Structures are given as structure tokens and as C-alpha cells.
Amino acid sequence: MPRPREFDEDRVVVAVRDEFWNKGYAATSMDDLLRVSGLGKGSLYGAFGDKHSLFLRVLRDYDDANLLMLRERLESAPRGVDLVREFVLSMTGDPTGAAARRGCLLANSIAELAASAPDVAAEARRSYDAVVTVLTEALERAQREGDVDPDANAGEVARAVLAAQLGVIALGRTGMDVEVLTAVGQSALSRLLPAPAQ
Amino acid sequence: MPRPREFDEDRVVVAVRDEFWNKGYAATSMDDLLRVSGLGKGSLYGAFGDKHSLFLRVLRDYDDANLLMLRERLESAPRGVDLVREFVLSMTGDPTGAAARRGCLLANSIAELAASAPDVAAEARRSYDAVVTVLTEALERAQREGDVDPDANAGEVARAVLAAQLGVIALGRTGMDVEVLTAVGQSALSRLLPAPAQ
DNA sequence: CGAATTATGGACTGGATCGTCCACAACTCT
DNA sequence: AGAGTTGTGGACGATCCAGTCCATAATTCG
Secondary structure, eight states: OOOOOOSSSHHHHHHHHHHHHHHOOOTTOOHHHHHHHOOOHHHHHHHOOSHHHHHHHHHHHHHHHHHHHHHHHHHHHHSSSHHHHHHHHHGGOOOTTTHHOOOOOHHHHHHHHHHTHHHHHHHHHHHHHHHHHHHHHHHHHHHHHHOOOSSHHHHHHHHHHHHHHHHHHHHHHHHHHHHHOOOOOOHHHHHHOOOOOO | OOOSSSOOHHHHHHHHHHHHHHHHTOOOOOOHHHHHOOHHHHHHHHHHHHHHHHHHHHHHHHHHHHHHHHHHHHHHSSSSHHHHHHHHTTTGSOTHHHHHHHOHHHHHHHHHTTTTOOHHHHHHHHHHHHHHHHHHHHHHHHHHSSSOTTTOOOOHHHHHHHHHHHHHHHHHHOOOOOHHHHHHHHHHHHHOOOOOOO
């Protein structure tokens, strides 16, 4: 009996996500979101609630998609260490630097909102905990595969790798050259991943 | 012939800086800034221009003060490696975690504004370049003092150390326990600073 | 075909925000 | 002491923004 929705919820979330990603939370107005989603006010508010709820929904979807991709890549990667390298250098894939300047939606959101929005901070902790778990698995696999020192504490290295990635992302947003950025990531990686004693 | 200012410019900059630091750029209103500075609109606009100019002034002062402190600490530090460790663990000094949650004004600003404010991005590049210079000096001294492998490229290590610090700052803003945060920083440090061959 | 239910999108409101402007106060130099 | 110059702070306007509300349209079930 109900009239069916005329829009695809996921498509709206993606459009809204890109707008938040490009402009940041505060600098994005509801009018912007209505424009990029193509919806009217009643529809957007009816489906997602207010601006903050919509943002949190977008952020959770973004995090979930990233985690899923990370797990899939770990399964498909030839070696565990490949995932770790990909992870740290993820922003340097685009040679134009556009991806590096845009950064990561989660990292940007933490810096803008974590102090005043506890739910954003909690979502970040949840997401990073999960990332550390995947990275730890990847590192343990790399240890079995002989690419990383088996005596290293995989969990500790995973956290250091995460910190390095967040640092590379932050530097990328300053507009640093992609070549330099890549070098920074590789430099950090080569030192964070202790080579096996052989 | 001119009537003298009734306020101390540096004192105003500090008050305004704290407000921007606590709330972020967009979330801070000019009314907030008038309140914390104690000035009227004419005085604040007359002395610093509009909100963006005022913010940039505050950010530059903040960066300059940080750099000055870094250089002074390098001179007074017993060993070069001490400065590097202090730098990465700077946010973990407050056991309550308040400093970690507040993070770094520059790092926060990059994430919120770098994409849309080229002057903020440029200021960040300038500041981080200078930080890398100081860190490189500290590492070279540490190499002479036998605390760091003399074969390592000090400039490369300096950039990796900066990335690690930015990562620790980002994680600190999520509200991560200070003990865990400290462990992450120490883990990254122990791997980024190659011990001398002995 | 008719009734009931829900999506839709624009109108509307109350409030906040940034920046300008102006009248007054305070101070300095002659 | 007076004239001129500059700081001061509140009033004001124009804009923007988030969220509510309602009349209408579209769809499904009886």
C-alpha cells in the first residue's frame, strides 16, 4: 500500500558522501546535499533524519566499504606484505595528486569533528580497531611468508603502520608532491617492516 | 597623534587561537571570538581583517611558536634523539588525554580547510618543511652521538618521523587511551630510528 | 474504481552569521 | 586647551542555514 521510493538510497549516500568529502561537514549545506542528491527536503529528512544523522550514516557506510575492500584485498593479495604496502601508499595511486589532496573522509572528519561529536570519535575508534585487526592478520601472514621478521609483534607493527598511513594522508592534504609523498610512505614502510634475519 | 590600542595584540591572538583550536574554524563564530577576546567588532576587524585573515594570522603565529620551541629544545636537549622522541610523543604528555583529544591546531586545520583554502595548505607545507629541517638536524646529531645508525638517510627518516607524529595526533583525537597512544608512538619510534650497528 | 497510505518538494520560519557602518570616546600634538 | 586623528563597540542589514510543515502526486489494496 505504500508508495515506493523513487530514489536509490545507496546512490544518494554516495552522492552525499562525495559532497561531504570534498567540502567537509560544516562547509556543506543541506541545500548542497539536496542538489547533489536530487531529492527534496521532505524526502531527504524523511529517509535519513537531520544533517548529523545523515553524516554519520555516510561515514559508517564509507568505513564499512573500506574495511570490506581491505579484507578482500588481503585474500586476493599474492603476499600479506603487499596489502600493508598498498594500505600505506593508498593515496599515492593517483599521479595527479587529486586523491592525495582529498584525503580520507574518516581522517578529515576526525580532525574537524571528533572533539565536539563523540559519535564520530567512537566510529573512528571502531573503524581503526578493525583496520588494525586486518593489518595484524596481513603482517602475521607476511611473517609466515618470510617477508617480515617473525619475532616482531604483529599487532604493534600494525598500529605503527596505521599511524604512518594517517601521517601520509595528512601530508598529502597539504598538496605535497605525489612523488615526495610516495617516498615518505616507502621510507616509513621500509623501516616499520623489519626484514627477517635470513 | 593616534589614540593607542587598548588591547594587547598577542593576548588576543592567543585567546582566539584557543577558541579555533577547541572548536575548529567553521564551528567558531565571530561572536565567539569577540567574547573570548573581549573586543568589539570594530576593533577586531580593524586589527586583523575578516575571519579568514584572522585565522591565518593565528595559524602562522602558532606554527612560528612551535618551530621556535622545537629549535630551542634541540639546543637544550642532552641528545639529539631526545628531541625526536619528544616530538612524536608530544601529545601523550598529558595523562588525562585532553591534549591528545585537542590535537594540533595545524593538523586539524589541514584536514578541515586545506582542500578549499590554498593559503592554509601553503602554510602547512612551509611549516612542515621547517619541521623536517629541524628533525633532520636532530637526527644528524643523533648519528654523531651514536644513537642512530649513521648510514641512514637523516632526511628520509625525518619525514617518516613527521608522518608517524601526524598519525599519532590523528589517533589521539579519536579518544584512544593515552597509554595505548604512547605505545603506538614508541613502537613507531623504535622501528623508525635504526639503532647503530655497534 | 475508490480509498488509504506514503513519498515528494517547495514554502516558510526562526535563528544565526558575517561584515559594514557610524556615533562616541580617548588620546596626542600644537 | 583645542583640534584632529584613531580606537571602540554596538546597531544594522543582507544573507544563509537547518529543520518543519503542508498540499499534492503517486501507488497499492480492496
